[in-house]
Amino acid sequence: MARLTRSLFLFSCLLLILLARIASAQPVVHHDIAVTVYPEEGHIEVEDTIHLPAELATKRDLTFILHAGLEPIPVEPAAALTRLKTGVRDGGLEQFHIRLPADGNTVTLRYAGPIRRPLLSTETKQTIGPVSPAGVHLSGASYWYPVFGGELVSFRLRARLPEGWRSMSQGTREARNTAPGEALERWSEHRPQEDIQLVAARLHEYVEEQGQEPVRAMALLREPDRALALRYLAATRQYIELYSRLLGPYPYKKFALVENFWDSGYGMPSFTLLGPRIIRFPFILHTSYPHEILHNWWGNGVYPDHTGNWSEGLTAYLADHLLREQRGEDVVYRRSALQRYTDYVTSERDFPLTEFLARHSEATQAVGYDKGMMFFHMLRRQLGDEAFLRGLRRFYRDHLFRRAGFAELRKSLEAVSGRDLETEFRQWTQRPGAPQLAVSDVRALPDGAGYRLTAVLEQTQPGPAYSLEVPVAVQIEGQERAWQTTVRMDASRLELNLDLPGRPWRLLVDPEFDLMRRLDRREIPPALSQIFGAEQVLVVLPAGAPAELRQAYRAVARGWAQGADANAVQVRWDNELEQLPPDRAVWLFGWENRFRPQLTAALAGQQASLDRNRVTIESRVLRRAEHGVVAVARHPHNPELPTAWLAYDRPQGLPALARKIRHYGTYSYLAFAGSAPDNILKGQWPVADSPLWVEAAQSDGATAPKRLPSFAPRPALAEVR
Ligand SMILES: [Zn+2]
Numbered sequence: 001m002a003r004l005t006r007s008l009f010l011f012s013c014l015l016l017i018l019l020a021r022i023a024s025a026q027p028v029v030h031h032d033i034a035v036t037v038y039p040e041e042g043h044i045e046v047e048d049t050i051h052l053p054a055e056l057a058t059k060r061d062l063t064f065i066l067h068a069g070l071e072p073i074p075v076e077p078a079a080a081l082t083r084l085k086t087g088v089r090d091g092g093l094e095q096f097h098i099r100l101p102a103d104g105n106t107v108t109l110r111y112a113g114p115i116r117r118p119l120l121s122t123e124t125k126q127t128i129g130p131v132s133p134a135g136v137h138l139s140g141a142s143y144w145y146p147v148f149g150g151e152l153v154s155f156r157l158r159a160r161l162p163e164g165w166r167s168m169s170q171g172t173r174e175a176r177n178t179a180p181g182e183a184l185e186r187w188s189e190h191r192p193q194e195d196i197q198l199v200a201a202r203l204h205e206y207v208e209e210q211g212q213e214p215v216r217a218m219a220l221l222r223e224p225d226r227a228l229a230l231r232y233l234a235a236t237r238q239y240i241e242l243y244s245r246l247l248g249p250y251p252y253k254k255f256a257l258v259e260n261f262w263d264s265g266y267g268m269p270s271f272t273l274l275g276p277r278i279i280r281f282p283f284i285l286h287t288s289y290p291h292e293i294l295h296n297w298w299g300n301g302v303y304p305d306h307t308g309n310w311s312e313g314l315t316a317y318l319a320d321h322l323l324r325e326q327r328g329e330d331v332v333y334r335r336s337a338l339q340r341y342t343d344y345v346t347s348e349r350d351f352p353l354t355e356f357l358a359r360h361s362e363a364t365q366a367v368g369y370d371k372g373m374m375f376f377h378m379l380r381r382q383l384g385d386e387a388f389l390r391g392l393r394r395f396y397r398d399h400l401f402r403r404a405g406f407a408e409l410r411k412s413l414e415a416v417s418g419r420d421l422e423t424e425f426r427q428w429t430q431r432p433g434a435p436q437l438a439v440s441d442v443r444a445l446p447d448g449a450g451y452r453l454t455a456v457l458e459q460t461q462p463g464p465a466y467s468l469e470v471p472v473a474v475q476i477e478g479q480e481r482a483w484q485t486t487v488r489m490d491a492s493r494l495e496l497n498l499d500l501p502g503r504p505w506r507l508l509v510d511p512e513f514d515l516m517r518r519l520d521r522r523e524i525p526p527a528l529s530q531i532f533g534a535e536q537v538l539v540v541l542p543a544g545a546p547a548e549l550r551q552a553y554r555a556v557a558r559g560w561a562q563g564a565d566a567n568a569v570q571v572r573w574d575n576e577l578e579q580l581p582p583d584r585a586v587w588l589f590g591w592e593n594r595f596r597p598q599l600t601a602a603l604a605g606q607q608a609s610l611d612r613n614r615v616t617i618e619s620r621v622l623r624r625a626e627h628g629v630v631a632v633a634r635h636p637h638n639p640e641l642p643t644a645w646l647a648y649d650r651p652q653g654l655p656a657l658a659r660k661i662r663h664y665g666t667y668s669y670l671a672f673a674g675s676a677p678d679n680i681l682k683g684q685w686p687v688a689d690s691p692l693w694v695e696a697a698q699s700d701g702a703t704a705p706k707r708l709p710s711f712a713p714r715p716a717l718a719e720v721r
Contacts, residue, residue, distance in 0.1 A: 026152055026192070026402055026403055027053040027055050027056055027151050027152070028053055028151065028152045028153065028154055028192045029050060029051070029052055029053065029056065029148060029151045029152075029153050029154075030050070030051040030153070030154045030155065031048055031049070031050055031051075031145055031153060031154075031155040031156075031157075031196060032048070032049040032050075032051070032155070032156050033046060033047070033048045033049075033145060033155060033156070033157050033158070033196070034046065034047045034048075034158040034160070035144075035157070035158070035159050035160070035198065036159075036160040037131060037136055037159065037160065037161055037162070037165075037198075037200055038131075039131060039132055039133045039134075039135075039136060039162060039165075039200075040133055041114070042114045042115065042116065042130070042131045042132060043112065043113060043114050043115075043131065044112065044113070044115055044131060044138070044144060045111075045112040046070075046109075046110070046111050046112065046144070046145070047075075047108065047109070047110050048108065048109050048111075048145055048146065049106060049107070049108040050106065050107050050108070050109065050146060051105060051106050052100070052105045052106070052107075052148075053105075053151075054105065056148060056151070057100060057104070057105035061097070062097070062098050062099075062100070062148070063084065063095055063096060063097050063098070063148070063149075064095070064096055064098060064146035064147055064148045064149075065093050065094070065095050065096075065143055065146070065147050065149070066093070066094055066096065066111070066143055066145075066146050066147070067092060067093060067094075067113075067115055067142060067143040067144055068092050068093055068094045069094075069113045069114065069116075070094075070111040070112065070113040071111055071112070071113060072096065072109045072110070072111040072146070073109065073110050073111065074098075074107055074108065074109055075107075075108040075109070075110060076101060076104075076107065076108065078100075078101035078102070078104070079098065079099065079100055079101055079104075079107045080098070080099045081096050081097070081098055081099075081109075082096065082097040082098075083095075083096055083097075084096065084097055092116065093143055096146075109146065114131070115130070115131045115138065115142060115144060134201070134261045135199070135200065135201035135202075135260075135261040136198065136199065136200040136201065137197075137198075137199050137260075137273070138196075138197070138198040138199075139195055139196075139197050139198075140194065140195025140196065140197075141195070144196075144198070145196055152192035152193060152194060152303075152401075152402075152403075153192065153193050153194075153195065153196055154189060154190050154191065154192055154193065155187075155188065155189060155193070155196050156186070156187070156188045157169055157186065157187040157188065157196065157198065158184065158185075158186050159184070159185050159186075159187070159198060159200065160182055160183075160184055161182065161183045161184070161185065161200050162181075162182065162183070163178070163180070163181050163182055163183060164183070164202050165183055165200055165201060165202055165203070166183070166185070166200065166201070166202075166203040166205055166220060167185045167187070167198060167199065167200040168197075168198075168199040168200070168220060168256055168258050168271050169187040169189070169196070169197050169198050169199070170187070170189045170193055170196070170197055170252070170268065170269040170270050170271075171187055171188055171189025171190075171191075171193075171252065171253065171269075171270060172187065172188055172189070172253045172254065173185060173186070173187055173254070174186040174187065174188055189269075191251075191401045192401045192402070193269060193401075194269075194300075194303055197268050197269075199258055199271075199273060201222065201261060202222070203220040203221065203222060203258070203259070204220065204221050204222070204223070204224045204225075204229075205218065205219075205220050206218065206219040206220075206221070206226065206229035206230070206233065208233045208236075208237070214253060215240055215250050215252070215253060215254065215255065216253065216254040216255075217232075217233040217236035217237055217240075217254070217255055217256075218233075218254055218255070218256035218257070218271075219232045219233055219236075219256065219257045220256060220257070220258045220259060221259045221279075222259045222261070222276060228279070228280070229257075231285060232257045232279075232285070232289070235285045235286070235289055235290075236255050236257070236293065239289070239290045239293045239294070240255060240293060242290075242718060243293065243294055243297060243318075245718070246318070246389065246717075246718050247297050247318075247389075247392055247393055247396050248297070248393050248396045248397055248400075250296060250297075251296055251297070251301045251400055251401070252269065252270035252296060253270070254270055254271075255270055255271065255272075255293060255296065256270065256271040256272075257271070257272055257274065257279065257289075258271050258272065258273050258274070259274065259275075259276055259279055260273045260274060260275050260276070261276075262275060263275030263276070263277055263278060264278075265278060265288055265292070266292075267291070267292035267293075267295035267296075267299065267300060268300065269296060269300035269301075270296060270300075272289070272292035272293070274288075274289075274292075286323060287320065287323065290319045290323060291315055291316070291319040291320060293319075294315050294318055294319045295311070295315055297396055298310075298311040298314045298315045298318075299311035299312070299315060301396065301400050301401070302395065302396060302399045302400055302401075302402065302403075302404050303401075303402065303403045303404070304403070304404070304405065305403040305404060305405040306405075307354055307405035307406060307407065308352075308353050308354035308355065308356055308357075308405060308406055308429060309356050309357050309358065309368060310353070310372060310405070310406055310409060310429075312356075312359070312368050312369045312372055313353070313368065313369060313370075313371070313372015313373045313374075313375060313376055314372065314373075314376055314392075316369045316370075316372065316373040317372075317373045317376040317377060318376075318717070320333070320373075321333055321334070321373055321377070322716065322717055322718060325716040325717065326716045326718075326719065330716075331512045331513055332684075334374065334377065334512075334513040334514070335513045335519075335523075335524065336666040337366075337369075337370035337373055337374060338370070338374070338513055338516070338517065338518075338519050338524075339519060339524045339527060339529060339666055340362065340365070340366040340370050340529055340665060340666065341366040341367070341370050341371055341434065341516075341518070342518050342519045342524070343366075343527075343529040343530045343532075343533035343665075344361075344362040344363045344365075344366045344529060344532075344533040345363050345366050345367060346363075346533075346535065347433070349361075349363035350363075350367070350432040350433055351367060351432050352429060352430050352431055352432045353367065353368070353371060353372055353375065353406070353428065353429040353430075354406065354429050354430055356368035356372070362529070362532065362533060362665070363533075371428075371434070371516055374515075374516035375428045375429065375516060377514065377516075378424070378428070378469075378514070378515065378516060379413065379421070379424065380717070381469070381514055382419075382424070382469060383413065383417045383419065385715075385717055387413075387416050387417040388413070388717075389717070390416040391409075391412045391413035391414075391415070391416045391417065392412070392413075394412040394415060394416055395408065395409055395412035395413070398412065406425055406429050407425075409425075410422075410425045423467045424467075427466050427467065428516065431463075433461060433462075433463065433518075434461065434516050434517050434518045435459050435461050435465075435466045435468060435515070435516075435517045435518070436459065436460045436461040436517060436518045436520070437457065437458070437459060437460070437470070437509055437510065437515075437517060437692060438457075438458045438460050438691065438692075439455055439456065439457050439458075439507065439509050439691070439692055439694050440455070440456045440458070440694075441454070441455055441456045442454075442455040442507045442694045442695070442696045442697065443455070443696055443697045444503060444504045444505075444696040444697065444698050444699070445699065446503075446699065447499065450499060450500055450501050450502065451499075451500045451501075451502060451503050451504055452497065452498065452499055452500065453474060453496070453497075453498045453500055453504040453507060453696060454495065454496060454497055454498075455495075455496040455507055455694070455696075456493065456494070456495055456496070457470065457487075457489060457493070457494045457495075457496055457509065458492060458493050458494075459489070459492045459493075460492075461518065464492075465489075465490065465491050465492040466489075467488075467489070467490045468488075468489045468490075468515060469486045469487070469488055469489075470486065470487050470488075470489050470494075470509060470510060470515065471484065471485075471486050471509075471510050471511070471512065471514050471515070472484070472485060472486070472487055472496070472498075472507065472508065472509055472510075473507075473508040473511050473709070473711060474498065474500060474504045474506070474507055474508070475504065475505045475506040475508065475704070475708065475709040476500060476501065476502040476503065476504055476505065476709075477502050477503040477504075477505060478502060479502065479709070480709065480710060481709060481710050481711065481712060482508065482511075482709035482710065482711055482712075483500060483501070483504075484711065484712060485498070503698070503702075504696050505695065505696060505704035505705065506693060506694065506695050506696060506704050506708075506709075507693075507694050507696060508692065508693045508694075508708075508709075509692040509693075510692060511692070511693065511711065512711060520690070520691050520692070521639065521640055522687070522689050522690055522691055523687060523690045523691070523692065524687065525668045525684045525685035525686065525687055526632040526633055526634055526642050526668055526685065527632055527642075527665065527666050527667055527668050527684060528630070528632055528644065528661060528664055528665050528666070528667055528668075528670075529665035529666055530585070530632065530641075530642040531585045531587065531632065531642045531644045532662065532665055534584070534585035534641065534642070535568070535584075536568045536570075536583070536584040536585065537560075537568070537569045537570070537584060537585045537586070537587060538569075538570045538571075538572060538580075538581060538584050538585070538586050538587070539557040539560065539561075539569060539570070539571045539572070539586075539587040539589065540572055540573075540574050540577065540580070540586060540587065540588050540589065540593060540595060541553050541554055541557060541571065541572070541573050541574065541589050541590070541593075542573075542574055542589055542590030542591070542592035542593040542594075543573040543574055543575040543576075543592075543594075544574075544575075544592040544594070545590050545591075545592040548651045549590070549649065549651045549654075551651070552651035552652075552654040552655070553589045553590055553654065554571070555654075555655070556589070556654055556655065556658040557569070557571040557587075557589065558571065559655075559658070560658075570584075574588075574593050574594045574595060575594070577595075579637075580595060580598065580635070580636065580637060580643070582635065582637035582638045582641075583638070584641065585635070585641050585642050585643070585644075586635060586641075586642075586643045586644070587643075587644050587645075587646060588643065588644070588645045588646070589645075589646050589647070590646075590647050591612075591613075591624055591647045591649065593645070593647075596610070596645065598636045598643070599631070599633055599636075599643060599645045601636065602633035602634055602635075602636050602643060603631065603633050605688075606633070606668075606685045606686075607619075607685075607686075608631065608669070608685075610631075612624075613625075615627075615629050615631070615671075617631070617669050617671070617681065617683070618683065620671070620681055622671045622681070624647075624649055625649065626673055627648075627671050627672065627673050627680075628646075628647070628648030628650070628653065628654075628657045628671065628672035628673070628677055629645070629646075629647050629648070629669075629670070629671050629672075630644065630645065630646045630661055630664075630669065630670040630671075631644065631645050631668070631669045631670075632644040632645075632667075632668050632669065633645075646658070646661070648672070648677075650677075653672075653675065653676075653677045656676065656677060657672050657677055660672070660677075660679065664679070664682060666684065667682045667683060667684060668683060668684045668685040669681070669682070669683055669685070670682050693708070
């Protein structure tokens with residue numbers, strides 16, 4: 001549950017998505033809600049005056065869904081409610097038929113009762129918070145107000161809370177009053193929302209002192225911590241300014257950091273709900289936090305419709321990718337995204353972006369976030385930064401507080417660029433899968449004063465060819481920086497013919513990972529995602545380890561075997577095996593593991609060495625007595641598969657270590673220390689043998705230098721101010 005690390009937490013933000021959606025009609029239901037919250041009893045008491053738009057009010061079969069057991073009663077005698085026997089969904093919900101007074105479009109309902117929907121794990125699509133003494137979290141997914149199905153809502157909300165409590169909702173806080181024994185807060189949002197959120201708890205509030213209109217930064221913490229709050233207020237200001245400049249004005253009057261009472265990372269309209277441990281990690285301020293702020297444009301400003309959730313890919317691109325780009329780390333970021341797609345998205349787990357709604361596994365994340373992010377990167381490269389941003393600004397301006405899909409995005413980008421993007425949107429959003437590239441027959445030919453390079457470029461994926469703009473780079477004799485261009489490829493085979501100013505040593509195809517594609521195994525370093533995404537895994541336990549440690553290793557392996565989704569995880573002792581099977585990924589556990597020498601051999605090409613009591617990785621010495629170590633190498637009998645080694649001589653620390661490494665999918669090696677234990681080292685092995693970096697055959701037999709060229713620097717999409 002706890003998202004303790006950067007790599008997974010970046011993606012853990014979830015949007016609460018209502019179950020039913022209507023694409024074309026976007027009726028707005030207005031709620032005037034007075035709610036009293038009784039945390040000790042787990043109850044709420046509500047009076048809701050509902051104003052229905054004409055298209056709903058005139059419907060004969062008007063039904064709504066409400067949390068079960070709240071016993072709604074209409075206040076006006078002319079309105080009539082019938083509980084429908086059928087149509088009860090999800091166990092905890094009830095459906096009602098409502099008949100409005102003849103000439104009315106307004107009805108007031110009173111209801112009260114316990115909200116007993118369980119707190120679901122963050123691993124699932126939706127989390128529905130409880131009404132409890134620790135805190136309250138009500139949202140559209142808890143059906144704490146009547147939901148007619150697919151409508152957008154606006155609201156005024158009066159919340160009566162216990163003394164010392166504070167609440168948070170979308171939009172503007174209009175008032176806060178306290179009286180003996182209670183606190184009363186009023187919120188309102190008149191622009192259409194996807195649902196109505198009410199978060200409440202005993203919280204300490206910090207508001208930006210120099211609160212510059214029109215946007216106010218707020219932080220609500222469970223314990224007083226002024227220094228922490230001020231850091232968040234400053235970051236809020238910084239990122240709202242950045243994105244307002246880039247995309248158009250921030251759509252709300254405030255943005256608040258709210259400390260949650262369980263570990264979570266949710267981006268809500270105009271606030272974010274982050275767990276108590278997460279908000280204290282310093283890196284969150286400049287990774288996940290800007291991602292949540294940016295969701296106020298994408299996801300909580302313009303709402304994704306039922307034709308696919310584009311908002312995670314776009315938010316990942318303009319937050320996570322942009323911040324890495326500003327630090328010059330964007331190539332590694334894109335390679336890691338493609339690596340996750342390559343490792344986690346097998347053909348059975350693949351689906352088109354138009355079917356992505358929310359992340360609920362590594363594979364869905366690799367499509368919705370990573371493939372989505374790469375799609376926007378390719379659009380930007382094709383249109384140029386200026387047109388790309390103008391198109392996004394136009395999309396935001398035209399669809400703010402409305403539902404929109406890939407079709408509307410396409411229209412906006414086409415309108416500003418004058419380009420037809422039908423092919424791009426079709427092949428990247430409606431088709432599952434990704435292209436795979438291969439290069440062959442690379443030759444250098446002297447040609448007059450210069451040289452010519454010829455080569456064959458192929459798309460090797462099953463199915464039709466993609467239409468691609470393939471970046472190619474050529475390393476030229478005597479030049480530090482590569483010669484770079486882009487070639488159009490609309491068929492599965494392309495004969496390259498490049499005229500060059502000097503002798504070409506080497507052809508590099510898509511060397512900066514600008515294309516969405518399935519990577520060749522040799523383009524990426526062995527990494528944990530490869531073993532976590534493997535179809536079949538064997539865990540080999542050390543029979544020679546002390547009893548307590550044997551038990552701890554076995555418990556970890558059994559946990560993985562039971563938790564396996566598509567993975568078939570087998571567990572064996574090392575003394576039961578003659579050799580490692582070549583047909584599956586292998587985990588070796590323990591310093592005592594008798595197959596450890598095979599891992600030592602497999603790591604020989606890397607900057608690592610392993611002996612009986614210590615590992616040295618990139619000149620860091622990790623000692624057996626102090627450190628937990630994880631290292632991934634290629635399988636000794638099958639280079640397509642990984643072998644990973646996990647060793648920690650402290651049995652009490654093993655369960656936590658085994659949990660934590662799940663969040664480090666793109667890394668080749670990790671080290672942990674301390675009682676938590678905490679990560680102290682992480683990294684990827686360098687890549688040396690990519691099949692897309694090919695030396696040209698020379699007519700005079702000359703051979704290329706080992707050293708690879710550098711590439712032209714690229715400005716980030718936006719600079720930090
Ligand atoms: Zn997100």
